Amino acid sequence: MTTRMKVGWAVITVLVLVYALFPVLSILATSFKLPSELNLGTFLPAHWTWTNYEQILGPEGSARDLFLPSLRNSIGISLIATAIAVVLATLAAYAIARLDFPGKRLILTTALGVSIFPVISIVTPLFNLWRNIGLYDTWAGLIIPYLSLTLPISIWTLAAFFRQIPWELEQAAQVDGATTWQAFRKAIVPLAAPGVFTTALIAFFIAWNDFVYGISLTSTSRARPVPAALAFFTGASQFEEPTGAISAAAVVVTIPVVILVLLFQRQIVAGLTQGAVKG
Amino acid sequence: MTTQATAPATAEGREEARRIKALRSDRARAESRLGWMLAGPAFVVMLAVTLYPILQATYDSLFRYRLTAPDDREFVGLANYGVVLSDPVWWQAFGVTALITVITVAVELVLGFALALVMHRAIKRLRGLLRTAILVPYGIITVVSAFAWFYAFDINSGYVNQWFAWVPGIDENLNWFAEFGTAVFVIIASEIWKTTPFISLLLLAGLAQVPTELDEAAEVDGATWWQRLQRVTLPNMKAAIMVAVLFRALDAFRIFDNVFIMTNGSAGTTVLSLLAYRTSIGRLEIGLGSAISVLLFVAVIGICWIAIKLFKVDLAGARGER
Numbered sequence: 001m002t003t004r005m006k007v008g009w010a011v012i013t014v015l016v017l018v019y020a021l022f023p024v025l026s027i028l029a030t031s032f033k034l035p036s037e038l039n040l041g042t043f044l045p046a047h048w049t050w051t052n053y054e055q056i057l058g059p060e061g062s063a064r065d066l067f068l069p070s071l072r073n074s075i076g077i078s079l080i081a082t083a084i085a086v087v088l089a090t091l092a093a094y095a096i097a098r099l100d101f102p103g104k105r106l107i108l109t110t111a112l113g114v115s116i117f118p119v120i121s122i123v124t125p126l127f128n129l130w131r132n133i134g135l136y137d138t139w140a141g142l143i144i145p146y147l148s149l150t151l152p153i154s155i156w157t158l159a160a161f162f163r164q165i166p167w168e169l170e171q172a173a174q175v176d177g178a179t180t181w182q183a184f185r186k187a188i189v190p191l192a193a194p195g196v197f198t199t200a201l202i203a204f205f206i207a208w209n210d211f212v213y214g215i216s217l218t219s220t221s222r223a224r225p226v227p228a229a230l231a232f233f234t235g236a237s238q239f240e241e242p243t244g245a246i247s248a249a250a251v252v253v254t255i256p257v258v259i260l261v262l263l264f265q266r267q268i269v270a271g272l273t274q275g276a277v278k279g
Numbered sequence: 280m281t282t283q284a285t286a287p288a289t290a291e292g293r294e295e296a297r298r299i300k301a302l303r304s305d306r307a308r309a310e311s312r313l314g315w316m317l318a319g320p321a322f323v324v325m326l327a328v329t330l331y332p333i334l335q336a337t338y339d340s341l342f343r344y345r346l347t348a349p350d351d352r353e354f355v356g357l358a359n360y361g362v363v364l365s366d367p368v369w370w371q372a373f374g375v376t377a378l379i380t381v382i383t384v385a386v387e388l389v390l391g392f393a394l395a396l397v398m399h400r401a402i403k404r405l406r407g408l409l410r411t412a413i414l415v416p417y418g419i420i421t422v423v424s425a426f427a428w429f430y431a432f433d434i435n436s437g438y439v440n441q442w443f444a445w446v447p448g449i450d451e452n453l454n455w456f457a458e459f460g461t462a463v464f465v466i467i468a469s470e471i472w473k474t475t476p477f478i479s480l481l482l483l484a485g486l487a488q489v490p491t492e493l494d495e496a497a498e499v500d501g502a503t504w505w506q507r508l509q510r511v512t513l514p515n516m517k518a519a520i521m522v523a524v525l526f527r528a529l530d531a532f533r534i535f536d537n538v539f540i541m542t543n544g545s546a547g548t549t550v551l552s553l554l555a556y557r558t559s560i561g562r563l564e565i566g567l568g569s570a571i572s573v574l575l576f577v578a579v580i581g582i583c584w585i586a587i588k589l590f591k592v593d594l595a596g597a598r599g600e601r
Contacts, residue, residue, distance in 0.1 A: 016413070019472075041438050107318050122332040148328040151325055230422050250420075250422075258415060265407065
């Protein structure tokens with residue numbers, strides 16, 4: 001590689017990094033500003049401080065009761081919605097990749113249709129129904145609609161993964177004397193596990209990202225997830241903007257995502273481009 | 280959606296079909312039963328969480344129905360649709376949504392393709408780093424990204440005015456969210472930042488499918504980089520590009536989170552989803568809100584239909600399902 005090309009690639013890499021990370025650095029910098037210095041209009045804080053983090057996490061924090069329950073709700077609801085979606089999708093995708101049956105295309109088309117469904121169109125009837133049957137502002141009241149986000153992409157991604165598995169391995173194992181179950185467990189499960197894990201990761205990101213269901217179907221900290229809670233933060237007094245607390249909370253919920261991305265970028269890219277549906 | 284199996288038109292065809300059906304062994308029937316047993320639950324859940332609510336919304340949209348006065352519920356036929364469609368508020372929101380959709384998709388297509396090319400061409404060592412960086416916006420919560428952009432541009436806490444004061448039209452007192460043009464600019468910028476990774480990864484997968492021999496052959500024949508891009512690379516990626524555009528367009532059409540956070544619809548930035556949310560959940564007008572929900576659903580179907588007719592793309596086929 002010539003020096004000119006090296007310089008060129010260095011410039012391109014820096015540009016891409018700035019593009020991808022700048023807004024993250026921006027909110028990170030804001031989260032370390034003193035409340036009194038929030039309106040100075042500078043990028044970096046003049047004095048670095050943990051005050052904003054104490055507000056959302058500290059025992060005396062004014063936004064603690066808003067943030068911590070919502071964090072718990074988000075983790076719980078997203079994990080359960082992901083688990084249900086992945087189990088159902090694994091069964092469906094196995095059938096789609098492995099068996100020949102009429103209606104395969106119908107299932108995949110339905111998944112496609114569900115994934116392009118405007119979320120807001122589902123919210124109005126659910127809002128009314130959930131209030132009538134007592135699911136409004138409960139975990140189940142969010143987990144059920146979250147399936148409309150997580151299930152279709154799980155089916156597509158997993159079906160794509162499963163299609164690449166050489167299923168003959170299973171027969172080979174049976175020929176070698178393994179029982180059907182043994183053959184499946186020893187030959188297929190290890191090949192399928194990475195795909196299932198990747199799918200779970202993508203489905204979790206999508207559930208974690210939801211905002212429309214979150215603000216529409218909850219009213220208290222009983223079930224309100226983090227994205228919705230951020231929109232309801234208030235300052236220490238009514239004259240104070242909650243900028244610092246929101247930034248700190250935003251950073252806290254972003255860290256796990258960034259770590260997961262760093263650890264599993266290869267798998268996530270494979271999953272996204274093979275299943276290739278966004279929720 | 281197109282199906283490959285069409286009904287045989289001739290008598291022999293029908294006869295043939297009957298014979299094949301008769302030949303289907305018990306084994307095939309058992310396989311089909313197992314297939315539906317495994318895939319059935321997912322299928323039923325998908326219908327339950329989407330088809331049922333949209334049917335309910337369709338039903339509710341035929342009533343004058345306010346939660347503030349539930350006893351006044353009254354059947355009004357299609358009157359709610361008349362109210363919505365004759366209201367300039369709906370058309371204003373429709374226009375803004377369409378504008379945001381068209382601009383974001385167009386910019387993302389170019390930017391996403393550039394990023395995909397960079398990732399495709401980069402040496403191994405850089406590729407991982409670039410891919411990881413690109414995934415960060417994808418993983419971040421839209422609301423968090425909206426706050427990041429909002430605080431950066433906000434007249435009180437923002438640094439953008441100071442940094443870019445030298446640009447004509449930007450001064451320290453510019454309130455980005457007070458006027459339609461500037462507010463929509465920030466909304467679109469945040470949407471582009473957040474969702475370009477998705478389109479870029481799809482295009483990267485498309486690039487990987489372009490046969491290298493074709494590109495090399497063209498190079499040997501003396502084609503310039505631009506010619507090869509136009510004649511070899513892009514035509515071979517047509518399906519990937521169409522899928523990326525359609526999915527991003529449908530996604531952009533549903534835009535809600537960043538508008539809610541940044542302007543909450545002020546300065547004329549109310550998008551359709553926000554209008555639906557405000558009508559049903561804000562003002563508790565279930566009848567009118569349902570009508571808007573149904574209209575949005577119909578609009579999305581319409582976009583799909585146009586895309587499929589226009590580009591002749593078999594969505595399922597383009598996604599590797601044959």
